[in-house]
Amino acid sequence: MSVTSSDTNYVQLEIFPSRLLKPETAQNLLNEIVELEGIIRLFVHGPRLPQTVPYGPATGLPVHHPGNSVIEVAGQAIELAVYIGSIRMEVADSDVKEQVREVCEKVLSVSFEFREGNFIPRRQTVSDYAKRGPDSDPLMTGMTDPKGKLKDQPVCILKPDDME
Amino acid sequence: MAYEPQYYPGATSVAENRRKHMSGKVEKLREISDDDLTLVLGHRAPGSDYPSTHPPLAEMGEPECSMRELVEPTPGAKAGDRVRYVQFVDSMYNAPSTPYFRSYAAAINFRGVDPGTLSGRQVVEARERDMEELAKFQMETEMTCPALASLRGATVHGHSLRLPEDGLMFDMLDRCRKEGDVVIMHKDQVGRPIDKKVNLGKPMSPEEAAKRTTIYRVDNVAFRDDLEVIEWVHRVFDKRTTYGFKPEN
Numbered sequence: 001m002s003v004t005s006s007d008t009n010y011v012q013l014e015i016f017p018s019r020l021l022k023p024e025t026a027q028n029l030l031n032e033i034v035e036l037e038g039i040i041r042l043f044v045h046g047p048r049l050p051q052t053v054p055y056g057p058a059t060g061l062p063v064h065h066p067g068n069s070v071i072e073v074a075g076q077a078i079e080l081a082v083y084i085g086s087i088r089m090e091v092a093d094s095d096v097k098e099q100v101r102e103v104c105e106k107v108l109s110v111s112f113e114f115r116e117g118n119f120i121p122r123r124q125t126v127s128d129y130a131k132r133g134p135d136s137d138p139l140m141t142g143m144t145d146p147k148g149k150l151k152d153q154p155v156c157i158l159k160p161d162d163m164e
Numbered sequence: 165m166a167y168e169p170q171y172y173p174g175a176t177s178v179a180e181n182r183r184k185h186m187s188g189k190v191e192k193l194r195e196i197s198d199d200d201l202t203l204v205l206g207h208r209a210p211g212s213d214y215p216s217t218h219p220p221l222a223e224m225g226e227p228e229c230s231m232r233e234l235v236e237p238t239p240g241a242k243a244g245d246r247v248r249y250v251q252f253v254d255s256m257y258n259a260p261s262t263p264y265f266r267s268y269a270a271a272i273n274f275r276g277v278d279p280g281t282l283s284g285r286q287v288v289e290a291r292e293r294d295m296e297e298l299a300k301f302q303m304e305t306e307m308t309c310p311a312l313a314s315l316r317g318a319t320v321h322g323h324s325l326r327l328p329e330d331g332l333m334f335d336m337l338d339r340c341r342k343e344g345d346v347v348i349m350h351k352d353q354v355g356r357p358i359d360k361k362v363n364l365g366k367p368m369s370p371e372e373a374a375k376r377t378t379i380y381r382v383d384n385v386a387f388r389d390d391l392e393v394i395e396w397v398h399r400v401f402d403k404r405t406t407y408g409f410k411p412e413n
Contacts (some may be wrong), residue, residue, distance in 0.1 A: 018329040047325055049336055056318025056356040057206075058337075065338040067328075083334060085326065110329065 006038040010090045011097050012120055014063055015104055016113040018045060021084040025108070027071040032103045034074045034158055038096035041120070041139060042089030046082040048147065051127070081145070088119040174393040178385045181378045185265040188273035190305040194365035201300055204315055204362050206352030207248045207292060214292050216244035224276065238276035240291020250299040251287040251353065252313055253320045256275060258370070258377040259312040266379045274298050284323040285316065303364070304408035306376050311367030314340055317353035331367060340364065342356040 021029070026044065033039060049068045053061045067070050067083040091097055101114050121128070121142035143155050171186040172179055184190050199210040200246070207391050208215065218224065221242050225230055261269075263286035267279035270288050277298060280287040288298055302308055306380050311332045314322075322334040330342050336357040348361040366375065380387035386395065 018326060020326050020334060022329045025329060047321065047334060047336060053337060054319065056354040058318070061356060063334065063337055063355070066341075083336075084327065122170045 008110065009114055010088050010092060012095055013090070013097055013100060013119055014113075014115050014119050015087045015089075015100070017086070017108055017110050018112060019110045023067060023069045023071050023080055023084075026080075026084040027073065029104065029107045030071070030073045032107055033087075034099060035088070036096060036099050036103065038086070038092035040090040040092060041143060042087060043120070043143060044080075044082060044084045044087050046085030048082050073139055073156075076158060078156055081148070088146055096116070099119075171398045172393075174389045174390040176385045176393075178378055178380050178392055179378060179393060181260070182265060185261060185307055185378055186268045186272055188269060188301075188305055192305050194301055194302060194304055196362075196364070198296075198300075200362040201303070203358045203360070204349050204352050205248070205250060205296070205299065206317070206354055207246075208360070211410060214243065214245050215241075217246045218244040220244050232235075238294045241276055242296040243293070245291040245293055247289055248295050249287050249289045249317070249318050250284055250294045250295055250315065251320070252308070253285045253303065253316045253323050254380065255312040255322070255327065255335070256324050257312060257327050257333075258372065258373040258379060258381065259323075259333075260314065260368070260376045260378065260407060261302075261307045261310050262378055266307065266359060269302070269307065270298055285320040308359060309368040309376075310340065310364035311342070311372055312373055315349070315353040321353065331370075340368070
């Protein structure tokens with residue numbers, strides 16, 4: 001049988017600032033986080049930003065929201081589709097967790113909640129199976145944009161060398 | 165002695181603000197010109213005549229009716245204006261007003277208005293010039309903070325979200341932006357770009373917003389702190405249950 005779950009010993013964290021983060025702040029925070037050793041995977045979460053007005057008399061007009069910008073994390077350009085409200089991640093152990101907390105205290109000017117829990121599915125769900133089929137990479141489990149398309153490659157591999 | 169309505173019980177600042185909103189005795193904090201208001205409402209071009217849906221009442225020759233003689237029509241009804249709407253969204257983070265209190269303010273202090281109260285937004289329909297009078301009143305006074313309340317005809321999402329870092333309530337259509345220390349609106353209430361930036365004034369500081377809000381919050385003035393309000397809420401629920409029960413049936 002194929003492996004369908006990531007390592008269950010990994011620690012999952014959520015950073016939940018008291019304010020929604022500007023793209024610049026989010027970029028600074030993410031850049032500091034990806035520098036740490038032992039970050040397995042992470043995703044950003046928040047209210048979606050539409051490209052065009054979805055309803056009303058102005059339907060179809062472009063929005064040009066300042067939150068809908070391109071940020072650069074670990075040398076890779078990432079186009080934000082959401083205004084960042086929280087960051088959920090999987091790290092190797094609780095030492096890394098403390099390092100992440102220190103980074104947040106350094107970068108974030110607003111107060112934040114920092115908690116450990118289950119935020120990313122560890123085992124393949126029906127949705128994962130439907131999107132990626134059997135024998136998919138366990139690291140990709142749960143890493144998907146519910147409103148995005150897989151062909152748009154919603155997952156960025158930031159440090160391909162570390163994949164070995 | 166003439167009767168003075170009391171409007172709302174309670175001794176806290178929130179109860180006092182609720183009384184202010186309901187009675188219409190609110191402080192004017194900013195100035196918004198008629199043309200600016202027309203621009204952000206987006207129903208007609210600024211400076212143009214009010215389009216009408218019927219001829220002025222004086223020309224129509226109304227039927228003889230004691231009620232029509234008794235009730236003076238509003239200026240909008242007299243002129244035959246179209247019915248148009250204004251819709252406000254108030255943040256849960258200490259916005260000065262809330263949908264219920266905007267509706268109370270409209271229904272108590274203005275004539276010919278049809279307030280609609282929803283969980284996160286409040287809409288008022290009225291004849292166009294009557295609606296503009298109400299919109300101007302609510303936007304210029306302490307009932308509105310340009311950062312914590314906003315004019316949103318469509319796509320009202322944002323009232324229950326955390327505030328972004330700049331303190332302006334999240335708006336996925338980006339109608340308002342902070343420029344310097346003032347808030348400007350560069351799109352109308354439904355998200356169409358407008359010709360000029362409309363200055364909505366300075367946002368309230370967090371301390372001022374906490375002082376002027378009509379929202380009970382545990383981190384500001386808690387609902388449970390207002391004993392008189394609790395007593396009256398219990399009384400209303402008690403009476404409603406008693407009379408709703410109808411034991412004679």
